Amino acid sequence: MEVLPDRNARxxxxxxxxxxxxxxxxxxxxxxxxxFQHLLVQHVGTEESILMLGCGNSSLTWDMYQTGFxxxxxxxxxxxxxxxxxxxxxxxxxxxxxxxxxxxxxxxDGVFDVVVEKGTLDAMLVEExxxxxxxxxxxxxxxxxxxxxxxxxxxGGRFISVTFAQPHFRKRLYARTExxxxxxxxxxxxxxxxxxxxxxKGEELNPEDAAxxxxxxxxxxxxxxxxxxxxxxxxxxxxxxxL
Numbered sequence: 001m002e003v004l005p006d007r008n009a010r011x012x013x014x015x016x017x018x019x020x021x022x023x024x025x026x027x028x029x030x031x032x033x034x035x036f037q038h039l040l041v042q043h044v045g046t047e048e049s050i051l052m053l054g055c056g057n058s059s060l061t062w063d064m065y066q067t068g069f070x071x072x073x074x075x076x077x078x079x080x081x082x083x084x085x086x087x088x089x090x091x092x093x094x095x096x097x098x099x100x101x102x103x104x105x106x107x108x109d110g111v112f113d114v115v116v117e118k119g120t121l122d123a124m125l126v127e128e129x130x131x132x133x134x135x136x137x138x139x140x141x142x143x144x145x146x147x148x149x150x151x152x153x154x155x156g157g158r159f160i161s162v163t164f165a166q167p168h169f170r171k172r173l174y175a176r177t178e179x180x181x182x183x184x185x186x187x188x189x190x191x192x193x194x195x196x197x198x199x200x201k202g203e204e205l206n207p208e209d210a211a212x213x214x215x216x217x218x219x220x221x222x223x224x225x226x227x228x229x230x231x232x233x234x235x236x237x238x239x240x241x242x243l
Contacts, residue, residue: 018080026057029119030162030194033063039186039196043158046070048113051152053102053145054120056081062089073112075100103144107152115149118162131169142173150179150201159199166195172216174199175209183209 033040044050046068052061055074065072071094076082079099086097100106102120121142128138149159159181163170167185174183174197182203187193205213 018078021057021078021080021084024057026059028058028060029122030164031189033060033067036162036188036194036196037067039188040160043160043198044069044114049073049111050114050116051075051105051107051112053115053117053149054123055085055097056119057085058118060116060118061085061095065089065092065095070094072096073098075102075105077101103141103148105148105152109151110154110157112152113154113157114160115153115157116160116162117145121145121161122163122165131165132172134173139173146174146176146179150181153181153201155202157201159197159201161197161199162194163197164192164194170195170197171209171212175205175213177205177210177213182206 047070050064050069050072052072052074055061055076056078061072061074073096074082074085075098076085077099082097082099089095089097098106102117124141124145125134125138128134134142146159153159161170161174171183171185179199179201181199181201182205184198184200186196186198188196204210
């Protein structure tokens with residue numbers, strides 16, 4: 001696949017994505033909408049206002065729109081991506097495409113019922129080598145995104161996160177009282193599981209997740225790594241998985 005970067009760090013580089021989007025029609029991380037639609041529709045209403053983070057050239061926004069979700073704002077930090085997707089889907093009321101950094105969302109507080117991300121946080125963490133011990137810079141960037149997500153959500157709003165990160169890793173980042181949400185997770189796929197997290201603003205962490213947060217805040221020694229990190233030097237492992 002000729003669009004692959006020469007090093008993982010480039011996944012964080014807008015210039016890389018600008019170049020890639022000039023050559024690549026579409027790419028789906030973790031399966032297309034049909035693979036997890038049965039989960040998402042349980043938590044998102046068709047008339048709700050949806051923000052899609054790091055939309056890329058995925059068909060997710062368009063697939064959801066065709067399914068009946070009427071109001072979707074899609075953002076990406078690649079201007080080439082945003083221009084391409086806007087040209088690909090013109091004249092559709094309720095769809096908008098904006099160039100924006102997900103760490104600094106240019107929206108007022110409490111304007112979206114739902115925020116969706118699919119693989120965006122994974123791309124931001126692609127240089128991490130130990131999922132038990134995310135680097136300070138990695139934690140800081142994720143915190144910036146999650147703080148912004150919480151800020152723009154309405155009371156009762158939901159953050160939907162689609163990822164390959166297992167709960168014992170990803171909850172260490174999501175289960176934080178300051179975000180003001182509860183954390184639930186589901187999985188999809190057969191031989192390989194992906195995960196869909198639903199974080200509901202205005203609900204408290206359950207006792208287990210609250211205890212996890214306290215433990216993380218007080219621990220001084222990182223727990224041993226008991227699982228090998230899946231190497232993501234390329235995207236072939238995503239293409240070879242038959243969901």
